[in-house]
Amino acid sequence: MADHYEVLGVSRDASTDEIKKAYRRLARQLHPDVNPGDDAAEKFKLVTHAYDVLSDDDSRRRYDMGGGDGAAGNFGGFGGFGDIFETFFGAGQGGGRAARPRSRRERGQDALVRVTLDLGDVVFGAHRDIEVDTAVLCETCNGSCCQEGTSPVTCDICGGSGHVQRQVRSLLGNVVTSQPCGTCEGYGTTIPYPCGTCGGQGRVRSRRTVSLDIPAGVETGLRLQLPGSGEVGKAGGPHGDLYVEVTVNPHPSFSRDGDDLLATLEVSMPDAVLGTETTIQGLDGEVELEIRSGVQSGDVLTIKGRGITPLRGTQRGDLRVGVQVVTPTKLDSAQRALIEDFAKKTKAPGPQLAQFQQGLFSKLRDRFRSH
Template sequence: MASDYYTLLGVDRSASPEEIKKAYRRLARQLHPDVNDAPDAADRFKEVTQAYEVLSDPKKRQIFDRGGDPTSQGRGGGGFGQGFSFDDIMDAFFGQSSPRGPRSRVQRGQDALLRLDVELAEAVYGATHELKVDTAVVCEVCDGSGAQEGSGPATCGTCRGQGAIQHVQRSLLGDIRTARACPTCHGYGTVIPDPCRACDGDGRVRSRRSLTLTIPAGVDHGTRIQLAGEGEIGPGGGPAGDLYVEIRVQRHPVYARSGDHLECEVTIAMTAAALGTSLDLPALRADLEENESGPDTITVDVEAGVQSGQVVVVRGEGVPRLRGAGAGDLRVRVLVETPTHLDDEQRELLHRLAVLRDEQRPEARLGATHRSVFGRIKDAFR
């Protein structure tokens, strides 16, 4: 007579299949020879595995409850009755069974990535682009089924529609059954005897199509715009993946972007710097083919006495904030140009100005040179 399998698993005789399964999981984790090096661990693991094999099978459990020995019926040499499935061991250790049954031919398509070069003005103020995309689309001949018209998938004769082939391997623990994808149907459980000639049974073909992309105002270099459902159609006519468009902003001859701000440099004459002036700069939005949102120029007021390198800020003329209200600023760096070619009259006027300002021999104002970055870090640690 076999051992008391209920006692081995530590469950009552009225235990449900789920309670038996949980008990076996717990003991298998404790007693498996790969995790337990006790001398009797392997033997105890065999015992609880045999107990689980019997109690998890309604017919064998009924024989055992009536006092019979279910392992003696149909026993092969040197094993635990009919053996046990490798999926049960995986189930015990990882808490879930490996996938069973055929897999669907209809699958989601892959995402696609497209890089798009845009002008700075288009990135700042937004634009619309027509895209040409080469992706997989549903085969119009078979409508995604992959089968020639008038035919369809047939049950695989190798795996009989299961999608997997069972393999039995003998070991010290008994007969271990493992399942592998069927080599004939590749796990689908069906084959297509007469595949579509247009798509060769894949249910999709390559094609070029047009898309309209709306670029929101304020995108930056490297921003990715997601177009849901515009990627690759999946095998078997499955749902499409997403299309991601990565924005690459080209350099501009006048303006540069710094976060939400636009920056540029202007050079003015020495007299204009001393007396003050007003400049009309070309607006970045003027680069757009359809500019209906503002003037083509921006007026920048330079105060008298501006110094070379000083920055003049024009509020609200920068980049619209992509996630938020308002816009950044336009920062204009002023460079003062010293005249180099003077005629006699101009030289005389400058001499008279120097006399009036008592600057014939002006004293130089000395100041500390800018320390290097590493020098400032070194001072900070001191």
């Protein structure tokens, strides 16, 4: 049996593209319509069979390993000359399978809307009614695209196939090409009496309201997907999806760190020295804080369970309040005398360097600046 590589005139390390080019060149030379000799027909069979073996990675590997042709009969697995040319020159040539008409019903496009929330909405979630300007089903024709009492009719040009064929005489014989019918646009039917409301589209533009429950824990940039809430497709096709992109407004007093809320509490020097109790207004109501005597700037007061409900879960984060002790900058003579007397009695050491450490409050402050 002849070597397949020699039959095609390529080297054993030839690429798939080189093998294909060699076959197409030989097929044009040896095709019976061009070269009617008996010898040419036999060579054409050999060339076709060699191509079928070498064009498939698995059969080529088996052939290179001495495992035989690795391909079925009937000219290398092809159904005949018609199938060969359908493979290389497109569907519809040489008696290929006829193309089907395309459906008028199409899936609608997805829609994107944006919603803005306050940080307080993120704690427990929120409900919003969103106005969406999109395509909805035409109520006049109910998606049929036709006037009442009429229906689509079979295209008299393509006979309902949606495609028309054209036969061209070439060196390889009669080549048949197929293309979408220009009369029915490939649908196989025409609409002689389109709906006057939608113009034969089966849908119209309209503004509608979508109710949305936004879960707790969302953050800026998150997109929520509402399947089937996008625009309706042509001719009453299925709806696309609606995506809601969330933006969370910054808060003047609170910042977010994961599921925790961060805040800064300014404490006067006397309250820092003596300790006190205070009430602050949280995002979900009042919060009682106890400030111990001797609290320092950078200390953090943690209130469990007063942060944000996570997007997936029920256990709320914490509220973390960083303390900033405020040193008075304006003192009258009496106040200054009291401070000087206090300093003499406490005999506090003068300013001095201490071992450096990155305090937690500094970390919180850096986070505040980044939000």
